[in-house]
Structures are given as C-alpha cells and as structure tokens.
Amino acid sequence: MTVLEVKQLKKSFGAIRAVDDISFSVKAGEVFTIIGPNGAGKTTTLEMIEGLVPPDQGEIKFGELNWDKHADQIKMKIGVQPQSSAMFDLLTPEENLNLFSTFYTSARPTEEILELINLTEHRNNHVKKLSGGQRQRLAIGLAMISDPEIIFLDEPTTGLDPQARRNIWDIILQLKALGKTTILTTHYMEEAEKLSDRVCIVDQGKIVTLDTPASLIEQLTQEREVHLSFIDGAEAAEQAELFMTKLESVTRTERNQASLKIWTTKPEDTLYELFKFTKENNYHVEQVSIHEMSLEDVFIAFTGKEWRD
C-alpha cells in the first residue's frame, strides 16, 4: 500500500534549483532513505513533504490527503524530526514530551517513549544539559509521541559519535519492527545500506537512482574482489597466483608477499578451484574474505564524483 506519493516536485531559491523534478512513492512499513551530498536537495524535498515549504510545482499526496485541504489531518498522521532538533531547552525531556503530546488527539504514553529512546535516566535533566546524541534521541522521541504512521528523520545521526549513531540505528530498526513507515535522509552511505529497504540517491536536486541497496550494488558489476593470505609465506602465494591467472573467471591479480588479491566474475567457482589447489599442494590459507561493493561505489559509478561525507 502506498502511503506517500510525490510527483514532479520542483523548488527554486532565487537562481538555485534546489529540487528539480523529484518523484517517488513510499510503501507502508518501509524505511525509505534519501541520500546525497550536502546541498543535494534532501532537506528541501523533506520540508516540502512536511508542509513547511510550499513547492513551486508538483504534487504531494498522503493517501487521499493533500496539504491544501487536509493540513491538520496530515499533521496528526506524521511525526517529524527536523535537522535543527529544536525543543524547549529549559524543560526536561519528560516535560517536552508531555507538552507535545497535548498537541495531538491521541498520543503514546511519555513513559513508553522515554523507554524507547533510552532517556528514562535523564528524564528530569534540563534539555540544555543533554549530550548531542541524547538531544537527537529526544528529537526522535518528540516525532514519535503521537504514534504517527509516517516518521520523517532528517539526518538524525549527523555529528554524532559512532556509539550514539548506533543507538539511533537501533531506534529506527525498532520503529520498523513496529510497522511504521520511516523516511530518512542521511549522508552516511553505511547507514543507508544498513537501515533502508529502498535508497533514493539524489544529486543536484535530481534523483540519480532508486532501488533496494542490494540491487543497486548488484546492478553495478558482477565482479568481486577476494583477499587471501597464506601461512606458508610468499612462495605459496606466488604459486597460487600463477594458478589463478589460468582461470577464465579471474580478471586480475595482485600480490604483496604472502597476501594475494584476485578479481573474479564468478567468486564461488574461483574459490572452489582455489581450495582444491591449496589442498592438493598442502598449502595453508590463513584468511579469506570477499570484499563487498558498497553504496559508495554505486554513488561513484552513477555520478562520476568522489563521495565526500
């Protein structure tokens, strides 16, 4: 079931085309990620969908609802965590949540939200004393207080340390388990890959590509990179390299002392042949790994640009 449909969205600020013809639709229960470098138009796209910025052109539909006619109904259905994570600094997390809960016709118990965002311990501290990660979790909590069907998270992990980022990933995965639809923006590729059902890569206000992370990577190339290292030293590695080059599926090899890198279009077959060879010659392999392609490689392939965090 489609819960959100966006058609040919356009927005310019002066001479700058922030969003230039973006269309997509989001299904119930999925984590939909919009990813792109800074200034790609992610936040503007989100703010138009959230009803904050009117689009110059295009259509936004939440099922049968649209902003012109059903603003209040839409606001009841969505939860938003804006990039600025604005809240009342002199109130505690509990007081902030309680206040926000009165804005909606129905709300989840504050207790439950505090538990979910792991702030029960800090419920009585003033918000201004919270760390960046704690603030961000509270901002997500405020977005969830009304138990919305659709949650918008605008770069929830930007500027956080790895531990704090992981905490937020846990929250997003819990939301998914609850069957909520999440629309997420980020500029961390790793995050998009881990969390999303579908990824929409935008650059310069346009959608570059849109698909599941796995098929985006798959589309890219069939070639895989395999890393090996041998206990028996450089000699064994050299013998193995010689053998590998004879295989049809192997396109390239590279050796550095006892460690060997091979590129193959059929990783399973190649590994089978490799282990047969080492067994016969009584060589011992210490480490094997298949290097996976990432969304970063997808981005580079589609835009021809370096990825910059």
Add this chain to the structure above:
Amino acid sequence: MNNMKQFQQMFLAQLKLTLREKQAWFWGIFFPVILMVIFMVIFSGESNEDFQAQVAVVNENQNETSDMLLSQISQMELLDIKEGTFNREDAEELVEEQEVDAAIVLPASMEETSLSLIINKENEQGATTQALSGILDKLIQQANLSAAGATQTYQLQFESVTSGTNELDYTDFLLTGMIALAIAQGGLFGMVDLVEMRRKGLIKRLRMTPAKMSIFGLSDMAMRFIFSIIQIVLLSLIGVFIFGANLYINFFSLIVVFLFGALSFNALGYFISSFSKTTEAYMGVANIVSFLMMFLSGVFFPIETMPEWIQPVSHVLPLTYFAQGLRDSMVYSTSLASSTLWIGIGIIFLWGAIAYLIGSWLYKTKSIVATR
C-alpha cells in the same frame, strides 16, 4: 475541551520556562526594585523631614531690646536654640566648626538696632542660610512695623493645589513611574524569546505539529501578565512599607490601564522582533527605545521640569501616558470616567495597535518565520 487542555499545558510550560530563566528574574524583578530603591534613597530620603536649623544666640549684655527679640526667636519652631550662654568669640568658633548652623548676635544695648547673623562661609549659598536670613528679615520687618505703630496690610497665604485627594509626594510619583517602567520594559525586552525561538527553529518545529499557535501566544501573554502583576505588587509593597508611599487605588481603572499598557508594550516588543534577525539586533533596538522613553516620559522626574522644546516629544510617547494612567489610578483614585485617563488609554492603545499591525505585516511579507 482539547483547547483548554492545550492551554493549560502550554501555560504550565511557559511558567516553568520563566521560573527557570534567571535573566527574567534579574531584569524583571530585581533590577526595577534596585533602581527604585536607589532613586528613592537619593531623592526623597532627607527632604521630607521638617526644616530645622540649630542656632547659638549671643546675648552678652541683656537689655530690653535683646530680651524682646530673644523671646520672639525662642518661639519659632523652626529654630533649635543651643543651650547655654555664649560670647561672640564662642559663637564664631561654633559656627566655624559647624556645630551650629548659624549664630545670632542680639543688640548689646537698648538703643542698638542691628541684629547680626554669623554663618559659615562654606554654607553661604546653602538652603539653611537662605531660610535663616529670610526668617530674621521677617522678624526685623515686623519689629520695624510695630516700632512705627503700623499694622500689616498685606499677607501672603501659601496653599498648594492638586487634583486628587492628597498631595503627590515624590515617593508616590517615583513608585508609580517605576511600576510603569518595569511593565514597559517587560514587554519591550520580553519578546526577545520570539527571536530566540525563531533562531533555534522552535517556531518551525511547532508549526509541524497540529498545535494551535494562537493558544501558544495566549498562554505566553497570560504568563507575562502574571509576571507584571508580581512586579506591581512587589514594587508597591516596597514603596508603601519602606518608603511610606501613599496609595489610593481605584482598582477598576488600574486593571484597565494595566491591561492596555501591558498589551501595548508587548505589541511594541513584537514589532521589534518582526524585523530583528538576531537576539543582539533585537536587544539593541529595545535598549534605544527603552532609554529614550525612560528619561522622556516622566518616570523619574515630572515632564514639566524638562526643557520646553523637548516636552512635545514626551507628549507623544506611550510610556508618558502609561505612567500618568498608573498615577491617576493608583494615587489619585481617578475613576475611568475621567477624560484624561481615557485619552491616555486611547493613545497607549493606538501605539499598541499600530505596532501589532505593522509587526504582523512584516512577519507575513518577509516570512522570516520560515527562514532557517
């Protein structure tokens, strides 16, 4: 139903925010109190006491004339005559050392007709000296008149007139002026919260929820009113119990003047917030406005004491009418039927309405609410 609950929660939040904001307490409560105490101590402390001068009387050779003058001098309540008998040298020494304000040397013989007043050179221009010489002058004039056998034809009668039931003391004047100033500043400076909320994106955040911004504004105003009422009560208590101000309050007039004044100055603050992008910009403008009004609106001193060319400016400023309105309703117990009071309230209202309209227009057209 739901609106009421929203209002309650928002008001509760505003109450907590105000209670936890130390700056609000300092500028809203502590600062006006200190300012009022300082002004009252400087300008009204001593001058309220009755005038009295201590004098030493030199009566070296008692005679009829000197006894007659001495008995008249002793009857004057304004003069505190130092006990003991002094010769001229003793008296001069006392004056030099400022142990007495002056010495009066009575005629040494029945025939002598002059009376001398010895004062300290340092105090020659002082009020006490002026008063003493005036008193003695009068005494001598009367003596001359009776010597000539004439009766007084003309007499000066001194009366003071006020429109109220009692005289306006400086304490009352300053107290009501300070209350007006405190409420005006609360409005002028208070709206900085709006700039701060906008800067932090909090207004934008609230607009993403179905929260009714009108209820939010209403709860904010309710909080501001309560804060102002605390200001009025506290300043009045200090004024009445520590400095002896006299208040004759017409509560109905006071409430109307207070409501219009507080709303109008908040509207002025709102107007300033509509074109200030940063807290600093807001505070700069608010400071200029508040300083101008503080000194031109008869808060500390009556407008009539200012140079004439500047008085027309005072007669335009809203704080002039707010301070006057508070004086009328708190000291003179003026009822709302008074036309001066109505005209004052009208001018205050006009300021507020215009400021609010331009402010809202600027908010809409420049749409700085939506800017990040």
